[in-house]
Amino acid sequence: MVEGLKLGEPLMVIEDLKIDFLTEEGTVKALDSINLTVRKGEIHGLIGETGCGKSVTSLTTLGLLDDNARIQGGHIYYREKDLLKMKEKKLRRHIRGNEISMIFQNPVSSLNPVYTAGEQVRESVVLYQDKNKKRARQIVLDELDRVKLPDPEDVYEKYPHELSGGMKQRVMIAMMLACNSNLLIADEPTTALDVSIQAQFIKVLKVLQEKNDLTILYITHDMAVVSEICDRVTVMYAGQIVETADVHDLFKDPKHPYTRGLIHSVPGVKTAIEDFETIPGTVPRLINPPSGCRFHPRCEYAKKKCSKVKPTLEGVPGKNDKHVVSCHFWEEVE
Amino acid sequence: MLERYIKSKRKRFIIKRVIKSIPVILIATLVAFSLMRIGGRDPARVILGHTATEEMLHEFNVEHGLDKPYHRQYIDWMHGLIFHGELGTSLRWGRPVTELIRPRLPLTIQLMGLSLVISVVMGIGMGVLGALNPNTWIDYLTSTQALFWWSAPPFWVATIFLLIFAFELGLFPTGGYRNIYYLVLPAFVIGLRLQAVISRLTRSSMLSVLNKEYIKTAQTKGLKKHVVVIKHALRNALIPVVTIIAMYLPWMFGGAMITEQIFNIPGMGRFIYNAAMSLDFIAVQSSVLIITIIAVTANLFADIAYTFVDPRIELGQSEGV
Amino acid sequence: MEEDQSYFGTEDIDIEQEIQDLKKKKTSQMELVWLRFKRNKLALIGTAILFLLIFVAIFAPILAPYDPLETNVARRREDPSRDHWLGTDQLGRDLLSRLMYGARIALFIGLIIVGVSGGIGVTLGLLAGTIGGWVDEVIMRVVDAFMSFPVLIFGIAFAVSFGGGLYPVIMAVGLITWTQFARVTRGDVLAIKQEQYIEGARAIGESRFSIITRYFLPNVLPSIIVVATIQMPSAILYSAALNFLGVGVEPPTPSWGEMVNAGSRFMQFRPNMVTVTGLAIVVTVLAFNFMGDGLRDALDPVRRGGR
Numbered sequence: 001m002v003e004g005l006k007l008g009e010p011l012m013v014i015e016d017l018k019i020d021f022l023t024e025e026g027t028v029k030a031l032d033s034i035n036l037t038v039r040k041g042e043i044h045g046l047i048g049e050t051g052c053g054k055s056v057t058s059l060t061t062l063g064l065l066d067d068n069a070r071i072q073g074g075h076i077y078y079r080e081k082d083l084l085k086m087k088e089k090k091l092r093r094h095i096r097g098n099e100i101s102m103i104f105q106n107p108v109s110s111l112n113p114v115y116t117a118g119e120q121v122r123e124s125v126v127l128y129q130d131k132n133k134k135r136a137r138q139i140v141l142d143e144l145d146r147v148k149l150p151d152p153e154d155v156y157e158k159y160p161h162e163l164s165g166g167m168k169q170r171v172m173i174a175m176m177l178a179c180n181s182n183l184l185i186a187d188e189p190t191t192a193l194d195v196s197i198q199a200q201f202i203k204v205l206k207v208l209q210e211k212n213d214l215t216i217l218y219i220t221h222d223m224a225v226v227s228e229i230c231d232r233v234t235v236m237y238a239g240q241i242v243e244t245a246d247v248h249d250l251f252k253d254p255k256h257p258y259t260r261g262l263i264h265s266v267p268g269v270k271t272a273i274e275d276f277e278t279i280p281g282t283v284p285r286l287i288n289p290p291s292g293c294r295f296h297p298r299c300e301y302a303k304k305k306c307s308k309v310k311p312t313l314e315g316v317p318g319k320n321d322k323h324v325v326s327c328h329f330w331e332e333v334e
Numbered sequence: 335m336l337e338r339y340i341k342s343k344r345k346r347f348i349i350k351r352v353i354k355s356i357p358v359i360l361i362a363t364l365v366a367f368s369l370m371r372i373g374g375r376d377p378a379r380v381i382l383g384h385t386a387t388e389e390m391l392h393e394f395n396v397e398h399g400l401d402k403p404y405h406r407q408y409i410d411w412m413h414g415l416i417f418h419g420e421l422g423t424s425l426r427w428g429r430p431v432t433e434l435i436r437p438r439l440p441l442t443i444q445l446m447g448l449s450l451v452i453s454v455v456m457g458i459g460m461g462v463l464g465a466l467n468p469n470t471w472i473d474y475l476t477s478t479q480a481l482f483w484w485s486a487p488p489f490w491v492a493t494i495f496l497l498i499f500a501f502e503l504g505l506f507p508t509g510g511y512r513n514i515y516y517l518v519l520p521a522f523v524i525g526l527r528l529q530a531v532i533s534r535l536t537r538s539s540m541l542s543v544l545n546k547e548y549i550k551t552a553q554t555k556g557l558k559k560h561v562v563v564i565k566h567a568l569r570n571a572l573i574p575v576v577t578i579i580a581m582y583l584p585w586m587f588g589g590a591m592i593t594e595q596i597f598n599i600p601g602m603g604r605f606i607y608n609a610a611m612s613l614d615f616i617a618v619q620s621s622v623l624i625i626t627i628i629a630v631t632a633n634l635f636a637d638i639a640y641t642f643v644d645p646r647i648e649l650g651q652s653e654g655v
Numbered sequence: 656m657e658e659d660q661s662y663f664g665t666e667d668i669d670i671e672q673e674i675q676d677l678k679k680k681k682t683s684q685m686e687l688v689w690l691r692f693k694r695n696k697l698a699l700i701g702t703a704i705l706f707l708l709i710f711v712a713i714f715a716p717i718l719a720p721y722d723p724l725e726t727n728v729a730r731r732r733e734d735p736s737r738d739h740w741l742g743t744d745q746l747g748r749d750l751l752s753r754l755m756y757g758a759r760i761a762l763f764i765g766l767i768i769v770g771v772s773g774g775i776g777v778t779l780g781l782l783a784g785t786i787g788g789w790v791d792e793v794i795m796r797v798v799d800a801f802m803s804f805p806v807l808i809f810g811i812a813f814a815v816s817f818g819g820g821l822y823p824v825i826m827a828v829g830l831i832t833w834t835q836f837a838r839v840t841r842g843d844v845l846a847i848k849q850e851q852y853i854e855g856a857r858a859i860g861e862s863r864f865s866i867i868t869r870y871f872l873p874n875v876l877p878s879i880i881v882v883a884t885i886q887m888p889s890a891i892l893y894s895a896a897l898n899f900l901g902v903g904v905e906p907p908t909p910s911w912g913e914m915v916n917a918g919s920r921f922m923q924f925r926p927n928m929v930t931v932t933g934l935a936i937v938v939t940v941l942a943f944n945f946m947g948d949g950l951r952d953a954l955d956p957v958r959r960g961g962r
Contacts, residue, residue, distance in 0.1 A: 064550055097556025109547040113646055114569055124555055159645045172551070179555060354796075361800040369809060373816025373823070481948075485940035487892050489899045489912070490933035493919045501923050581802070588807030592896060603808075607900070610812040618812050622804075629803040 005079070007041035011183055011215050012061070012100075017074035019056060021066070026287040030056050032239045032294070033074065035313060038183065043209055043216045045230035045247070047223065047262070049283050053239040054219045058185045060084075061100055063091045078183075097128065101176035105188040107168035111160040117171045118144075118156030124178035143174040147204055166197035173204065177214075185217045190225065202229050223262060227251055232322075235259050238284055238294040241313065245323040255316060255325040257299045293327070301329050348638055355630055362626045366619045367408050370610070377425050377613035398425055398616065411619070421620035426612040431620045434605065439624070442590050442601035445517045445524070449586060450579070452525030453532055458575070460529070461536025462568065468541060476533060484530035488589050492523045492596040509598035520593035524586060528579075535578055539571040546570075573644050580636030584629045691953035698949020704942035712758040721749035723756045724907050732925045742927045745917055746907075750928060753909040754935050760910050761891050761939065764825055768890035769883050771829030776836020777879060781871060783837065784844025794837070802834045806893055811902055819902040828893045832886060839882050843875040877954065884947035888940040895936055911936050 005011065014036040021028040031053050038044045046054050059065050061076055061083055076083040083095065104110045112120060118140055125136040125143070137156075144152035147170040160168055169189055176184060186205070190198040206229050208214045218230060226233055227247060234244040235256065243256040254260045261279035281298035284290055290297050296306035305328050314330070316323040378394040379386070386394075395401045399410060414420040421431035460476040467473050483491075499519055500508040506519045543549065544567055552566045591603030598604075602621065609617035641647055692698055711718060720740075727747030735742045741750035783794040810827040817823035847870065856866050897903045898912025906913060911932050918928030 062554060064553055092553075092556055092558070095556075096554055102554045104547055104551065106547060110551050112548040112552070112566055112570070114573075114644065123557070127556065161646050175551075175555070354799075357796045358799045358803070361797055362803065365800065365804070365809075369812050370816040373813070373818070375816050375818060481941065481944060482937070485888065485944055486937050487895055487899075487912075487915075487933070487940070489896050490915050490929075490936060493915060493922065493929055494933065497919075497922050497926060497929070584803055584805040587805040588896075591805075591808055591811075592900075595900070606808055607811065610808075610815050611901075613815065622808060622812065625805065625808070626800075626803050629805075630799075633799075633803065 005040050007213065008039050010037050010077075011040045011079070012036075012038045012217075013075075013077040014057065014061075015075045015077065017057070017060065017076065018072040019053075019060060019065070020070045020072055022068045022070060023287075028286045029289050030069075030239050030286055031060075032289070032310070034236070034239070034241045036234050036241060036244070038215060038217050039232070040182075040215050041209070041213050042231040043205070043218055043229050045226040045233040046217060046219045046236060047221060047226050047233060048236035049221055051283060051286075052236045053286075054221075054236055055105075055187055057236075058102060058187050058217065058219060061185070062096055062102060063088060097124065097176075097179040097181060099181055100183045100185065101179050101181040102185040102187060103169070103172045103176055103189050106192050107165055107172055108160075108192070110172055111168055113160055116157055116159055117163060117168075121171065121175045121178055124175050128179045140174075140178070143178050144171070146177070146208075147171075147174045148200065149174070165193050166201070169193060169197075169201060170204070173201075177208065183215045183217065185219065187219045188221070189218075190222070191220070198225070205229060235262070238289060239286055240294050240310070241326060242295065243323075243325045243327075244313070245316075245319070249319065249323050255323070255330045256327050257301050257330075258295050301332060303329065344641060347641060351634060351637055355634055358630055359627060362630070363412065363623055364408075366623045366626065367411065369622065370613065370615045370618055371404065375613060377615055380613045381426055394425075398423065400615070415620075415623075421624075422616040424609070424614055424617040426609060426614040426617065431617050434617065435602065435621060435624065438600060438602045438605050441511065441517075441599065442587075442594070442603055444514065445521055445590055445593070445599070445601060446583075446586050448514070448517055448521035449524035449528060449589070452521055453528035454579070456525065457529040457532025458536050458568075458572070460533035462540055462563070464533070464537040465540030465544060465571075466563065473537075477537070480530040480533045482530075483526045484534075486527070488523055488527055489592045489596065491526065492520065492593050495519055495523060496596060511599050511601075516597075516599065520590075520597045520599065523593050524589040527589070528582060528586065531578065531582065532575060535575055536571060539574055540567060543567050543571040573640070576639055576643065577636050580633045583632045584625075587625050587629070688953045692949050695949040695952060697945040698953075701942040701945025701947075701949065704938060705946060708758055708939060708942065709762065711755050712762050715752075715755040715759055719749075719752035719755045721752040723748060723752040723909050725749075732921055732928075734925060734927055741931050742925070744914065744928055745921065750914075750931060753914065754911070754932065757909045757911045757914060757932075757935070758939070760821075760904060760908065761895065761936075764821070764894045765887050765891040767825050768829045768832070768894065769886050771825065772831075772833040772886060772890075773836050773879065773883060774833075775830070776833035776882075777840045777875070779833070780837040780840025780842075781844060781875075784841040784848065785866075785871065791841075794841075798834050798837050801831060804831055806831050807896055810893065810897055811900055814897060814902040819905070821904050824894055824897045824903040827897065828890055832890065832893070835882050835886065836879065839878045840875050843878050844871055847871055847874050881947075881951055881954065884943065884950055888943035888947070891936070891940060891943070 014034060016033045016035060017031050018033055019031040021030055034053070034057065036044075036046070036057070046057070048054050056065070056069075060069075060071070061078070063083070063086070065071075071084060074084070078095065078099065083091065086095070111117070118137070121140045121143060122133070122136050125139045126133065129139055130136050140156065141152040144155055149155050149167060149170050155163065155167065155171065160171075163171065169192075172189075190201050193201065202225060205216060205218075209216060218226070220226060230247045232245065233247050233250045235242050235250075235258065237258050243250070243254065243259045245254075250259065251263060254263055258279070279298055284294060284297070290307065292305075292307045292310050293299075293302075296302040299306065309328070311326045311328045313324040313326045315321040316325060376391070377400070378391040382390055382394060392401075399407060402410070411422060414422065419432075421435070423429065424431050424434055427434060460480065464473040464476040496508065496519070500506045507516050510516060549562060549567055552562045557566075587603065590601060591607055593599070594601045594604035595607055602625070606618060606621050609621065725748060727743070729747065730739070730743050731747045732745055733739060733743040733747075739749050739751065741754065744750055744753065779794050779798075783791040806828060809831050810824070813827040813830070814820075814823040856870065861869075894903065895910070895912035895915075898910040899916045901913070901916070903912060904910040914932040915929055915936075918926075918932055922929045
C-alpha cells in the first residue's frame, strides 16, 4: 500500500507525452502531447474510440511498447519519479506488478495456455505476498474468492481454455490484484465479455476500490460503463486529450464538441430518435493526422485557427481546475 | 464404444493410437520383405562367388528357404518373428540375425542419443538466441549456420571432420570403437544437421509465442526476463519440437549408417550396409524392420507425450494427419 | 422482345470488364509475391547461383576444358594449377570438368526424383482427399509407414538389389520420399472440398475426374511447387549419398558423391578434391534452400517473424 500519499493526491501524472510508431507505411503519430492525471483512490476513465491511443498510453507506463515505438518527449511521473527515464531493470523490479499492474482486453490470449489458472495466480502471490508455496495456494483461493469466482478450488486446477471468458477475466484480475499494486490499469477489460458478465465485473472493481483503496485507470470506448463506475473521466481523440472532468460534470455539461458528440450519440432509454445524433466523418489515420486540433475536420464549430494551432487544456471557470477542455472555441459550444 | 470400459480420455486415446500403429507396422513388414526381392538379383551368386556351381547355389537357396514361393517366405518370416522372436539366419554370415544385431544396435542407439543431446542443446540455444534478437547479427549468424549445416551433405561433413579433427588435429580417434569418446565426432556430424532443423523451428516457434499476449501479461507481473523467456515463452514454443524430433528419427538412422561406415564403428548402420551390399535379404529385412518399429514407436511416444505437454488438445478425436 | 428481360436487373454488367478486373487481381497478387521475393537478397543470390548451375550443366560439353573421362596417369592427384584450375583426381582427370559434368548428373537425378516422388505423392494425396473413407485411411497408414523408413537405408538396399546404377538410385529415392507431397496435397484437397463450388459442380453432374483436374489440381499447384523446392535439395543430397556409398552412377561417369569418396582416400595427402567437390554440393543445396526459403516467405510473409 502507498505510504504517505493521501486519497485524492496525484498518483500518476502523464505530461506532454509524445509517441510515434515506425511502420512500413510511414510514421504513425500515435500520441500528441497528452496530459493525464490519475489521483489516488479514484477510478479514472479514459475514453475514446478504437485506435485513439488509449492502449498505447497504458503500455508506455509499463515500458511494454513494441520495438518500433519512439518516445518523442514528455514525462510520466509516478510518485515523483519519471517512468520514461527508468531503466528496464528498475522498471521491472519496482514498477511492474509492484506498483502498477494491468489487465488486457482479450482474456482468451492473456493467460498462458499451458499453466492452470491457480498456478498463474500463485506466481503473483509467491512473488509479492508469500514465498511459501503451500500457504500461497490458500492465498490464491482467497483471491479467487474475492473476485467472486464460484468454485475457487475447481478453478485453481483448470486450464484457461476450460474457463469461460468472464471467468478468465476474473482470474486475470485476481492475478494482478495479488501483486498488491497501487494502480490497476484496466484496458478495455469487458469488451470481449457478455453484458451481464460486464455488470458483475464492474461491481467487483467498485468493491475493490472501496475496500482496498485501489486506484484504477479504466480504459474503454463504452460511455455507459464510464458513467457507472468512474469518478473522473478523460476523453481522448486521435492521440490528443480533449477533455477531462468529474464524471457528473462531463455527462451533464460536456464542453468539447467531440465529447458532446459522444454523449449524444449513445441512445439512452429516454432519448427520442430525433435527438439521436452521430458525429459525421471517421476517425483519421494517424500516419498523416489532421493539423492543429485533430478533431477539426469533423467539428461543426471549427474555424481557421483550429487547423493551424493545437489547443491547450484550459480550465472551466468555477470548477477549480477539475474540468479542463482542449478547444479554442469551447465557450461558444452550445 | 470403448467409452464403456475405459473411462480415462487419455487412456482411450493411447489405445486408439497404438491400434493405429499396427497396420503401419504391417505395411512396413511387407515393404521390408519386398525391398530387396524386387530387383531380382540372386544373393547366392553374390555370396558364394563366381566359383560356385549350380548345385552349390541351389543348396544354398534351399538351406535358406529362398527357393520357396514369396508368400511362403513371408509367412515363415512373420511366423518366426511373432511367435518366436526370431529374425532369421543371415545369408552372408550364417548366424542368427538376432545374434548379429545384439552387440550392434546398442552402439547405434548410443550414437543417436549423443547426436540428439548435441542437436537439442545447440538447436534450442541457437533458436532462442535468434528469436530474442530478431534481425540482428546474432539472428543472422544463427540462421546462417543453421542453413549451412542443413545444406552440407553428412557424408562429406563426416569425411572432412575425420580429416581435420582426427587426422590433422588428432583430437579424436580416427575410427573404430573402444568407448563413447569414439562416438563424439560422428555424433556431431549427425547432430549438427539435426540442430539446423531444431534451431529453425525453435526460432519461428519462439517468435510466434513472444508475440502473444500472455507474454505481456507475464511481463506486467514484474517477472524477471529469464523467467518470462523460459517458463512462459519457451514452455509454449517447444511444444512442436518434440514431434519434429520424432519425425527425424528415421533420417538419423540413415545418418548413422553413413557415419558408422566412415568412422568404422561396428554399429547397426554399418551392419545393414554390409548386409545390403552382400545382398543378404534376410539380415536386411529384419534389421530394417527393427529400425522401422523403433521409429514408429518413437512417433507413438511423441504423440502421447504431446498430450501431456499441450493441455489444449482434444483427446476425444483421434488425429488424422 | 428487344428489351432486356434480365433477371438480374437492368444494369449493364460488363462481363468483359469483370474478367479483366479478375485477371488483373490475379496478376497483382503474383506481382506482390514477386516483389517480396525480390527483396530477399539471399533468395536472389540463390536463384542466380542456380541459373549459373543450370547453365553450366547444360553447356558442360562446351564449357569444360577437358574431357571428363580422359585419364592421364602422369598427372594424378594434383593440386590446382594453371592447366587444371581445380587439380586432378586419382586417375589424372581434370576436376573442374568432372565437377561440371557432375552438375549435370546431380541436377538431372534431382529433377527426375522430384518428378517421380511428386507424381506418386500428388496422386495418392488427391485420391485420399477426394475419395475419403477407407481409401483415405489406408493411404494415410501407408504414408505413416513410409515416413518411418530411413530413406538412405531403404535406398541402398533397393538400389543394390538392382545392381546399382542411375535409374535404380532414382527409383529408390523417388519411391520413398513422396510422403510430403501426399500429405500436403491431401490437406489442400480437404480444405478445397469444403468450398461451395465443388458442391455446385457435383450437383451439375460433373465427372469426378473432371472435378479433380479442373478444380483441385490448379489449386494444389502452389503447395506442390513449394514442396518441390524443398524436395529438390533433399533429393540431391540423398542421391549424392548413394553415389558416395558406391551404389549409384557407374564410374567413370562423374558424380559428386562418388568423387567425394574417391577424393577421401587421399585427402590427407591432397585434400583439394574432397573439399572442392563437397563445396560444390553445399553451394548447390544452399542455393536451392535460399531460393526455396525466399519463395515460401514471399508466398506467406508471416513466416519471417520480427517486423
